[in-house]
Amino acid sequence: MRFLITGELKRKKHLYWGVLAFLGFAVVFWLNNFLYYYLNFGFSYESLFKYYFTDLEFPEKISLKQVSENVHINLFINGFLTLVILSILNVFDFKPSLKLWLSLSSFVFGFFYSVSDLLIYFLDGYIFIKPVSFAFFQFFLGVSLFLVLYGLIKKKTDVSIKILKISIGFFSFVMIVFFLLNFFLFYQKIGFCFECVKSYYLGNPEKYVKPKTLEGLFKVFYPHLITMSFLSFTLLHFLLFSSVNKVFSVILGVGGFVFTFLDNLSGIFIRFVNDFFIYLKLFSFFSLEVIFLVGFTLVLLSVLKNNPHEGGC
Numbered sequence: 039m040r041f042l043i044t045g046e047l048k049r050k051k052h053l054y055w056g057v058l059a060f061l062g063f064a065v066v067f068w069l070n071n072f073l074y075y076y077l078n079f080g081f082s083y084e085s086l087f088k089y090y091f092t093d094l095e096f097p098e099k100i101s102l103k104q105v106s107e108n109v110h111i112n113l114f115i116n117g118f119l120t121l122v123i124l125s126i127l128n129v130f131d132f133k134p135s136l137k138l139w140l141s142l143s144s145f146v147f148g149f150f151y152s153v154s155d156l157l158i159y160f161l162d163g164y165i166f167i168k169p170v171s172f173a174f175f176q177f178f179l180g181v182s183l184f185l186v187l188y189g190l191i192k193k194k195t196d197v198s199i200k201i202l203k204i205s206i207g208f209f210s211f212v213m214i215v216f217f218l219l220n221f222f223l224f225y226q227k228i229g230f231c232f233e234c235v236k237s238y239y240l241g242n243p244e245k246y247v248k249p250k251t252l253e254g255l256f257k258v259f260y261p262h263l264i265t266m267s268f269l270s271f272t273l274l275h276f277l278l279f280s281s282v283n284k285v286f287s288v289i290l291g292v293g294g295f296v297f298t299f300l301d302n303l304s305g306i307f308i309r310f311v312n313d314f315f316i317y318l319k320l321f322s323f324f325s326l327e328v329i330f331l332v333g334f335t336l337v338l339l340s341v342l343k344n345n346p347h348e349g350g351c
Contacts, residue, residue: 046195057126058190064123065183068176075172086165090158105155106223112152113219114265116175117212118272120148123182124205130189131196140182141201145208147175153215203341206276210338213269217330224323235316239308250309259302266302270294273333280340290333297326 046053079086092098124141150157151171158165224230228238236242241249274291278284300322307315 054190060122061126061183061187061190064119065187067119068180068183071176079168081169083165086168090155090165091163099159102159103223103226105159106219106226108155109153110216110219110223112155113149113212113216114269116148116152117209117216118268120144120179121205121209123179123186125202127182127186127189128201128205129195129197130186130193132185132189132193134198134201137198137201138204140178140185141204141208143178144175144182145205145212147171147178149208149212149215151175152212207338207341210276210334210341213334214331214338217327217334221327230320232316232320235308235319236313239305239316240313250305252306252310255306255309259306262302263299266298267295269330270298273330273337276337277333280337281343282336282340290329290336293325293329294333297322297329301326 075081079089090100092100124137124144127140128137150167151174154168154171157167161167228235237245237247239250241247270291273294274287277287277291280287300318304315304319304322308319
């Protein structure tokens with residue numbers, strides 16, 4: 039994505055039309071956010087309360103497991119979407135103050151919307167956090183999208199390295215939170231001991247836990263394989279254009295790809311080959327966590343201290 043720094047978007051037609059096509063899909067996705075929100079939470083206080091507490095008269099909290107999974111997914115999707123849209127917006131010569139304001143607002147409200155389920159769970163009833171953060175996030179994201187479309191048609195290019203750094207820094211922070219939550223989610227769903235992992239995959243009659251099916255395991259393996267590959271590529275990309283040692287950057291980036299694959303595949307091996315692969319599962323998961331937490335922390339620190347190299351992004 040070299041054009042995000044060089045501003046060569048309009049001089050290269052294949053890039054221009056590729057970005058335009060992406061924005062078309064992004065606008066459709068943005069519009070569907072409202073339908074998705076309505077189908078899941080509704081637009082009334084009663085429907086939102088029912089989602090989190092099941093019944094107005096006899097409230098009972100939604101499970102922490104479901105809340106954590108929702109936040110897990112939203113952090114990834116909203117983090118990536120915001121990063122890409124704001125990075126493209128930064129290519130055009132809008133006022134720096136406008137680009138800065140949109141970048142800060144989109145990431146802040148996007149983050150609060152993504153973690154709103156956890157906030158409501160632990161604050162025990164502040165459900166207004168959900169609709170307020172959703173409304174503000176969609177507003178700022180929508181404004182950014184339509185400004186990008188306008189920029190493609192009318193504006194010249196004028197890249198701000200400072201604002202690009204801000205976007206990368208915010209994204210890195212979001213990913214750090216994502217992997218801290220991922221650690222908690224693994225503990226909550228599976229556990230960190232040998233027997234915990236064995237029960238999760240092979241079942242446990244005493245706890246009424248059924249063995250995992252191939253269909254169930256594949257439904258987890260399939261989406262994680264590509265999404266975590268995207269994330270590994272992004273981490274490697276950011277590290278190589280930061281002040282972090284290049285050899286160490288490659289080790290972290292390649293390690294992300296390797297342990298992502300092993301972490302996803304080991305569950306299938308545990309279930310259908312041998313429970314010895316439980317050790318591989320635990321080792322690959324912890325390695326993955328360390329790689330991404332260290333990697334994105336280094337990117338964040340590098341962004342706070344130094345300009346990215348002028349070679350690309």
